[in-house]
Amino acid sequence: MRQSPWAAAPRTLQLSAVALIALLLAACQPSSPAPTATAAPGQSAAGAAAAADAGELNLYTTREPGLVQPLLDAFTAETGLVVNTVFVRDGLPERLRAEGERSPADVLMTVDAGNLLDLVAGGHTRAIQSSVLDAAIPAQLRGEDGHWYALSLRDRVLYADKSLDLDSFTYEDLADPQWKGRVCMRSGQHPYNISLFAAMIAHHGVAATETWLRGVKANLARAAAGGDREVARDILGGICDIGIANAYYAGRMKNAPEGSEQRAWGDAIKVIRPVFSGAGTGGTHVNISGAAVARHAPNADNAVRLLEYLVSDQAQSLYARANYEYPVKAGVALDPVVESFGPLNIDPLPLTRVVENRRQASELVDRVGFDN
Amino acid sequence: MFAADPVPERAWQVAATLVALAMLGPLLALAWTAAQGSTGLWSHMGTYVLPHAARTTLALLVGVGALVAVLGTGSAWLVSAYDFPGRRLLSWAMLLPLAVPTYIVAYAYLDLLHPLGPVQGSLRALLGLEDPRDLRLPDIRSLGGAIVLLGFVLYPYVYLSTRAMFLTQAASLLEAARVLGVRRAALFVRVALPLARPAIAVGVALALLETLNDIGASEFLGVQTLTVAVYTTWITRSDLPGAAQIALAMLVIVVALIALERHGRRRQRYASTQRPRPIQPRRLHGGTALAALLLGLVPVLVGFVVPAVFLLWESIARLQLAGTVSPRLLGIAWNTVWLAALATVVTVALGLVVAWALRLAQARRRPRAAALNLRVACLGYALPGTVLAIGLLTPMAAFDAGAGELLRLLGQEPRMLLMGSTSALVLAYTLRFLAISAGSAEAGLARIPPALDQAARSLGRSSTGMLGAVHLPLLRPALAAAALLVFVDTMKELPATLMLRPMNFETLATWLYADAARGAYEEGVFAALLIVLVGLLPVILLARAGVTWAGSERTAA
Numbered sequence: 001m002r003q004s005p006w007a008a009a010p011r012t013l014q015l016s017a018v019a020l021i022a023l024l025l026a027a028c029q030p031s032s033p034a035p036t037a038t039a040a041p042g043q044s045a046a047g048a049a050a051a052a053d054a055g056e057l058n059l060y061t062t063r064e065p066g067l068v069q070p071l072l073d074a075f076t077a078e079t080g081l082v083v084n085t086v087f088v089r090d091g092l093p094e095r096l097r098a099e100g101e102r103s104p105a106d107v108l109m110t111v112d113a114g115n116l117l118d119l120v121a122g123g124h125t126r127a128i129q130s131s132v133l134d135a136a137i138p139a140q141l142r143g144e145d146g147h148w149y150a151l152s153l154r155d156r157v158l159y160a161d162k163s164l165d166l167d168s169f170t171y172e173d174l175a176d177p178q179w180k181g182r183v184c185m186r187s188g189q190h191p192y193n194i195s196l197f198a199a200m201i202a203h204h205g206v207a208a209t210e211t212w213l214r215g216v217k218a219n220l221a222r223a224a225a226g227g228d229r230e231v232a233r234d235i236l237g238g239i240c241d242i243g244i245a246n247a248y249y250a251g252r253m254k255n256a257p258e259g260s261e262q263r264a265w266g267d268a269i270k271v272i273r274p275v276f277s278g279a280g281t282g283g284t285h286v287n288i289s290g291a292a293v294a295r296h297a298p299n300a301d302n303a304v305r306l307l308e309y310l311v312s313d314q315a316q317s318l319y320a321r322a323n324y325e326y327p328v329k330a331g332v333a334l335d336p337v338v339e340s341f342g343p344l345n346i347d348p349l350p351l352t353r354v355v356e357n358r359r360q361a362s363e364l365v366d367r368v369g370f371d372n
Numbered sequence: 373m374f375a376a377d378p379v380p381e382r383a384w385q386v387a388a389t390l391v392a393l394a395m396l397g398p399l400l401a402l403a404w405t406a407a408q409g410s411t412g413l414w415s416h417m418g419t420y421v422l423p424h425a426a427r428t429t430l431a432l433l434v435g436v437g438a439l440v441a442v443l444g445t446g447s448a449w450l451v452s453a454y455d456f457p458g459r460r461l462l463s464w465a466m467l468l469p470l471a472v473p474t475y476i477v478a479y480a481y482l483d484l485l486h487p488l489g490p491v492q493g494s495l496r497a498l499l500g501l502e503d504p505r506d507l508r509l510p511d512i513r514s515l516g517g518a519i520v521l522l523g524f525v526l527y528p529y530v531y532l533s534t535r536a537m538f539l540t541q542a543a544s545l546l547e548a549a550r551v552l553g554v555r556r557a558a559l560f561v562r563v564a565l566p567l568a569r570p571a572i573a574v575g576v577a578l579a580l581l582e583t584l585n586d587i588g589a590s591e592f593l594g595v596q597t598l599t600v601a602v603y604t605t606w607i608t609r610s611d612l613p614g615a616a617q618i619a620l621a622m623l624v625i626v627v628a629l630i631a632l633e634r635h636g637r638r639r640q641r642y643a644s645t646q647r648p649r650p651i652q653p654r655r656l657h658g659g660t661a662l663a664a665l666l667l668g669l670v671p672v673l674v675g676f677v678v679p680a681v682f683l684l685w686e687s688i689a690r691l692q693l694a695g696t697v698s699p700r701l702l703g704i705a706w707n708t709v710w711l712a713a714l715a716t717v718v719t720v721a722l723g724l725v726v727a728w729a730l731r732l733a734q735a736r737r738r739p740r741a742a743a744l745n746l747r748v749a750c751l752g753y754a755l756p757g758t759v760l761a762i763g764l765l766t767p768m769a770a771f772d773a774g775a776g777e778l779l780r781l782l783g784q785e786p787r788m789l790l791m792g793s794t795s796a797l798v799l800a801y802t803l804r805f806l807a808i809s810a811g812s813a814e815a816g817l818a819r820i821p822p823a824l825d826q827a828a829r830s831l832g833r834s835s836t837g838m839l840g841a842v843h844l845p846l847l848r849p850a851l852a853a854a855a856l857l858v859f860v861d862t863m864k865e866l867p868a869t870l871m872l873r874p875m876n877f878e879t880l881a882t883w884l885y886a887d888a889a890r891g892a893y894e895e896g897v898f899a900a901l902l903i904v905l906v907g908l909l910p911v912i913l914l915a916r917a918g919v920t921w922a923g924s925e926r927t928a929a
Contacts, residue, residue: 001716058875064889083873086792087886089764090607091871095791098765102772102788104875118610145808185592189604223513225594237487238504239511257693260486362608366420371596372428 036280049066056082057302061109063289068109070100074318075309081302096124096294105182105294106303112191113150113351114358116290120147125292128304136329140350141288150288151310152319153326155344156196157247157284159231159269164241170277171200171285174244175215183219184231184243188370189362192228192246195287198357198365202349203276206360213368224371229265230255236268247271251324251338267299271341287354289325379836381732385742386396388729391722392485392748395803398763405762410669412613413605421601427595431515432510432522435582437762439523440579443671445529445572449560450668452538455653456661462668463535464915469675470528470857471907473864473881475888476900477525478518482592485512499621518595522583529582530575532853533815537562537571540819540849544649567877569630570818573633574811581807582628585756587867589813596620599756612762619759626754627747634774653793656907686897697898701883708879709909711794712862715801719858720851722749722802723809728843731817732835735825752791753807758867760804766874768796800868805861809854816850817843856910863906882908 037351061068065087072083084104090112091202096103096119108124111117120143124358127146134142138174141150148231158169176286186193200209217224221240233251253266273284291310293303316327326344365371391895452465469477485491488503490879501507511517549563550556590597594602598618606615656664689695726749752760766916768790774784790796820843828838866881873882 002587029568065886066895068384086873086875087870087876089870089885089889090603090867091762094612094762095871099788099791102771102776102786102790102791104788114610187594189600189608191608194608222511223594225513226592233488236504239487242920264488275402315838320632351635359609359611362604365422366416366604369420369424371594371600372424 007042017324044312052102053177055080055299055302056084057106057299057306058104059085059107059306060092060096060105060294061085061087061107061120062089062115063109063111070322071310071318073194073308074314078309078314079305081305083306087204088175093119093122093124095370097122097354101296103294103296104298106297106299107291107306108152108294109273109289109291111154111287111289112195113288114191114195114355116148116288117352117355126261126292126297126300127296128307129305130308132308133311138328138330139326141290148290148292149307149311150290150328151307151318152289152323152328153286153344153346154192155247155273155284155286155287155326155346156192156244156275157230157341158242158272159235159245159248159250159336160242160272161235162268162270163370164270166242167272169194169242169272169274172212172277173210173274175214177219179219179242180221181221183216184221184234184239185216185242186226186228186230186245188213188365192287193244194358194365195354196285196360197361198354199285199347199349201364202353203278205344209361210259210364210368213364217368217370225272229262232265232269236265241351247273247326247338247341248324250341251335254337255324257336273341273344275345276347283345283349286314286326286344286346288328353357379738379834379897381704381835384725384729384732384835385745386400388726388742388745388749390456391726391806392745395748395751397762397808398768398803400621401766402759402763404766406620408613410605410611410617413611413614413617417601417605422598423626425596425598425601428515428595429584429599432518432595433583434488435515435519436522436526436583437576437580439519440527440530441572441576443523444528444532444575445534445565445568445581447527447668448531448535448568449564450664452535452651453560453564453653456655456656456664458665458668462665464911465672466531466535466668467528467856467914468672468677468680468908468913470860471904471911472525472676472679473588473594473866473900473903474522474582474586476683476884476903477521477675477679478512478589478592479513479888480682481517482523484682485509485842503743508706513592515595518589521577522586522589524671526579526582527675528670530572531577532857533571533575533812534568536826536853537568538651543696546651557833568816569637573637574815577633578808579629581753582590582623584738585754588754602756602759613673616759616762617842619755623751623754627683627751630754637657639920642682655709669808672896680901683901683904687901690895690897700878701880701902702877704880704883704899705906707877707902707907708863708881709796711801711879712859712906714846715798715805715862716855716859718798719802719805719862720809720813720855722850723806723811723814723854724847726806726810727813727817728839730814731825731843733823741891746814749810750807752803755804756867756926757800757804757865759869761800761871764796764800764803765791768799792872794874794877795870797869800872801858801862801865804865804868805858808857808861809851812850812857813856816847820846822829852914856914859910860907863903 048308059072065085070084072085076082092115094107096108099105108119110119125147130148133149136296137149142148160166160169174181188194188197196211197209198210204212222234228249230239231245232250234240235243250266250269250271253262256262256266275282275284291307293300293307295302311329313329313332316329316332319325320327320332320338324338326334326337326338374630447466451459451466487507492504492507492509496502496507498638499507512521545567546559546563549559554562579826584597585599586604587599590600600620602615602618605618606612607829726746730742730746733739755763755798771790772788775789779786790799799905825838833841863879864881866885868878869882870885873879880899884896884899884903
């Protein structure tokens, strides 16, 4: 439909519009990421050469490249397989749907259980079988059918002013009026918070969670905005005394070079792992980063190799030491700073329950005007 | 070239129609998505989200609109009507805030004004306080903070269009008003402002659409706009149909508002048969000259110098800490430049096609279809970048499916041609920013009296020959301004780039975002600084082109 008018078009079109096509084609880089073709500036020529020798795979990730790249570099060093990446923030499922069976994606990587399970539900993943993955990852942290795998754990914890006399905390305490005007938090609609609120719904029901959320809202010291690190920064700046954030940010800040701003923020806080109160629970809320093999993966074998590499001791220890996350694999050493946060007792609630409650959690955030 | 190659007018109309159809592609895809339905969305939205989000959005738009109108028109008048030492420098320095993405400005000011930042720090030192808890200033993470920041970054849209108006149109009317006894102080209100109204309207509309579709700064500052609601519906609740419904509803409102403004001045004509010439500025001396200079420096300082110096400072600090800059940045900067340059050429060319088609149709007094084409072509700017990108996915996939069949027929392996290519990015940028070039070209053409067309025709020029010989030289300032805006906007564009880009492909904006996404803004500071530096290039080019404005006008007149 698009091409037919062009053929019959008068000469003006060739001037004014077909010139556009020419320009576009001139700029067109092949979407199949053969790095041997016109290598984009900024693309490693060495990587391109290796790709031709040993094969490659394509990674679509919503995970920040700065956190994945060290792992991918180590993978390439070990296997010789080149990993082409595109970091997509929003719209990964939409892009995959549009690309359909022509999609070059092999591995899909996300930072939130909800996002990962959305990909599974959308039919963008395929089942794989790997005894390596099954042995490394506890059963509740992977899909029974091999459609998805958690690779690291991210616990959502309390940052508290170091001078506070406080060494244990429950998520429910956040709504306690004694914290009025003393709590900092990022947007309630952020997936990290939605995940926490969804777990709260699973534990206590919608009505109790709404009451709790109103209490937390009333305790906020400033607009629910910014990122998790701003919690530590604002505690040092005297805006608030406690706040909710992911633990690995604290690991990163406390490990930052002496004298840097980040280090000062990190040093101002202590990390307390809150738990859900109530019988039979008592755990800390944990989300995951994870991955799946794409349904139309052209290099599915290589994709499985990457996943298997990511649960190797070497990679899991990189997750722990470079990203300050919690490894999914038992027995991998933690970063010393993260270790100092104390033992992590994971909330036993299945991730699927959390994922189911996301929409309700998000609507609750709107209903109580958490971000307003 | 054009004179030797006469082109039937119908061809221009066909081309303009094709451009409009290309814009309709993603819109229809969005409408289709929206029609998939979303259960309970509107009752939830209506009860809990819209009242607050609509109020916030309205307050933000009114605030930013007022601020950019005052800053933009005021600064344009200042450097057009008065002469003082530093005026020439100031007249292009006013454009500098264009080079800084709003989310970077937001980050810079949060850092500077934070209790831990230098401003409150010095204040505490001055007051002899030690604990930041003893002094709490209003937080920039608020609606008021967002209005001020966005206003000081976006006013150049108004400045650019209004200044062009004062440069090319104002002199004769202002002199006539003076002769008729209007006091100098009243000239601005009684003559200059009404004269500049279309230009102000265009500039304010562009600034407000930027504001409305902004997501980075709004999210960072915690301002809950309707666009944030679109995101929440789509991302957090995985409800794309619902998000498309809200986005399209917003689009309808925006289009209605713009139509209302046009309707308000439908009877006004601004074409001048006079030789266009700038206002003779009044020479200021001594204290008044200094005051004028200082006043003019305020928007430049707030919108550009402070954040730019902050980035420079942070870059140096990072350099001392890390010791190196990623060598990839140079290649990434080059990606950004060529991509933005290509998108600018395509966007300006297509904008001109659409506007010229309307001009030709107006001459025949049958402008309906051509006007519709132009309005449709401008719709991409009224959507958030991500939403447009989502809409583009379906038509691009359809194109690739067709192309894949073609490749199969030719015995080749079918692959994606458009999806995940830089062409997809150029297409997205073009559709997104076509409003800027088409709007500028239309406004520029409206200032050229139809009598000129008739004269050119009677001298035997074809319609296309007339464009090359008469209109293009006169349009040069308008097109140069449009090119500048498209270039910097493309360079800063983030959401569509993130979604549509090829593998292993980075622009400065995506590189910066990669660090910002994990909360490490300061590590992206080199990329941020490079965005500002690359953004300076076209500003300087335009400033230099400004020198030749007078020349091109002389030859044209």
